[in-house]
Amino acid sequence: MLNAAIMAAEEGSNPLIPNLWELLVTVVGFAVLLFIVFKYVMPAFEKTFAERTEAIEGGIAKAEAAQAEANAALDEYKQQLVDARTEANRIREEARAEGAQILADLKEKAAAESARITEQAHVQIEAERQAAVVSLRAEVGTLATDLASRIVGESLADDARSGRVVDRFLADLETSSSAGASK
Amino acid sequence: MIALALPAATTEEGFVAPTIDDTHYRDILPWGGEYGVLLEGGFGKQMLLTILSVVLIAAFFLVASRRNQLVPGKLQFLGESAYGFVRNSIGKDIIGGKEFLKYVPWLFTAFFFVLVNNIFGAVPFLQLPTFSHPGSAYGIAAIFFFLWVGIGLKRHGIRYFKLAVVPSGVPWYILLIVVPIEIISNFIVRPVTHSLRLFATMLAGHLIVTLAGSAIEYMVMTGNILLQGTSVLVLVGSVAMYMLEALIMILQAYVFTLLAAIYIEGALHADAH
Numbered sequence: 420m421l422n423a424a425i426m427a428a429e430e431g432s433n434p435l436i437p438n439l440w441e442l443l444v445t446v447v448g449f450a451v452l453l454f455i456v457f458k459y460v461m462p463a464f465e466k467t468f469a470e471r472t473e474a475i476e477g478g479i480a481k482a483e484a485a486q487a488e489a490n491a492a493l494d495e496y497k498q499q500l501v502d503a504r505t506e507a508n509r510i511r512e513e514a515r516a517e518g519a520q521i522l523a524d525l526k527e528k529a530a531a532e533s534a535r536i537t538e539q540a541h542v543q544i545e546a547e548r549q550a551a552v553v554s555l556r557a558e559v560g561t562l563a564t565d566l567a568s569r570i571v572g573e574s575l576a577d578d579a580r581s582g583r584v585v586d587r588f589l590a591d592l593e594t595s596s597s598a599g600a601s602k
Numbered sequence: 603m604i605a606l607a608l609p610a611a612t613t614e615e616g617f618v619a620p621t622i623d624d625t626h627y628r629d630i631l632p633w634g635g636e637y638g639v640l641l642e643g644g645f646g647k648q649m650l651l652t653i654l655s656v657v658l659i660a661a662f663f664l665v666a667s668r669r670n671q672l673v674p675g676k677l678q679f680l681g682e683s684a685y686g687f688v689r690n691s692i693g694k695d696i697i698g699g700k701e702f703l704k705y706v707p708w709l710f711t712a713f714f715f716v717l718v719n720n721i722f723g724a725v726p727f728l729q730l731p732t733f734s735h736p737g738s739a740y741g742i743a744a745i746f747f748f749l750w751v752g753i754g755l756k757r758h759g760i761r762y763f764k765l766a767v768v769p770s771g772v773p774w775y776i777l778l779i780v781v782p783i784e785i786i787s788n789f790i791v792r793p794v795t796h797s798l799r800l801f802a803t804m805l806a807g808h809l810i811v812t813l814a815g816s817a818i819e820y821m822v823m824t825g826n827i828l829l830q831g832t833s834v835l836v837l838v839g840s841v842a843m844y845m846l847e848a849l850i851m852i853l854q855a856y857v858f859t860l861l862a863a864i865y866i867e868g869a870l871h872a873d874a875h
Binding site: 434435436437438439440441442443444445446448449451452453455456457459460461463464465466467468470471474 | 645648649653660664668670672674678681685686689706707710711712715732735738741742744805
């Protein structure tokens with residue numbers, strides 16, 4: 420290497436010996452470029468990177484917020500649904516109870532009414548019976564007298580005749596009573 | 603180096619391989635010649651290309667980052683991808699922590715400065731990787747040398763030198779050997795290899811392309827039909843070398859930046875190593 424360098428130096432310029440002007444131009448050129456990069460290029464790119472990161476992270480945060488909001492809304496709706504169901508059940512329960520109450524009331528009322536009607540019928544029947552008894556009592560005397568006079572008007576000795584008289588009397592009585600009923 | 607030795611073996615009539623001097627473009631504005639060998643030369647193609655690279659990179663990234671939109675356009679996307687590559691794949695992965703962002707502009711500038719200057723070597727008519735000149739490579743490596751030593755001193759104070767060269771948990775008699783090795787390795791070999799790696803690969807690639815070009819020219823000009831036929835093979839070979847060189851140009855920009863990041867990380871966390 421050393422030999423080659425010496426040989427090169429003898430033959431021409433040594434490739435390892437720098438031209439100081441070239442060195443200077445390189446260093447100054449590098450410094451200028453470095454200045455531009457420091458001052459303009461790097462801040463611009465870094466700013467864009469930061470903005471982009473922020474935009475992406477901001478977007479993610481926004482999406483997360485939206486997700487949370489949606490979840491909250493869903494929970495709320497579910498809660499409302501549960502509330503509504505409970506309410507409906509309550510109302511149905513109430514209605515059922517009310518219906519049962521009404522039915523019971525009606526039954527009671529009907530029973531009372533039927534009892535009342537039965538009672539009334541009993542009273543009426545009793546009254547009519549009383550009236551019948553009274554009118555029968557009033558009539559029994561007349562009828563008895565009537566019957567007796569008839570029997571007496573005929574011959575009391577003939578059993579067959581008395582039998583006929585009684586039969587006729589009863590037939591008359593039936594006729595008069597049926598006429599009275601048809602009247 | 604073989605190519606450099608070839609001229610001695612060839613006769614006057616035969617092929618004269620181009621020397622390193624032939625790869626140097628002539629100066630555009632001669633100046634500074636009176637300062638002797640170190641300052642010899644003037645304003646040449648190489649310096650012009652260096653300045654051009656600064657203008658190109660600055661213009662591209664200023665335009666790409668000018669109108670920032672959350673949903674980037676094509677240009678902004680390209681700029682962001684380029685910036686994001688250096689920021690995340692090199693800065694964040696190597697330096698890491700919360701402080702890597704401070705050093706991203708350094709790495710970003712280094713990567714694209716080296717990359718564009720290397721790519722110049724693959725662009726027809728420009729065809730000069732600026733870092734094939736040692737001055738440029740020394741300059742940019744020196745910037746990073748001072749940067750990471752500065753970071754180390756700022757972070758750890760003067761104790762940084764002790765942290766950098768004295769590994770912990772090593773017995774004293776081993777330290778006698780290790781410390782000089784660490785000094786040489788960290789403060790001499792590192793910056794030298796950092797610059798020479800870039801410079802040598804670029805120079806070699808540039809020389810190969812120049813050599814192939816002049817060989818083809820020589821073969822075609824001889825009038826010998828066999829040599830003219832052989833020149834086709836050289837042409838095919840030179841295209842393959844050109845492709846390889848293009849790959850190396852990108853790779854070296856990446857390697858340079860990656861090493862810079864590793865050195866910065868080492869200086870920041872000198873106490874942990």
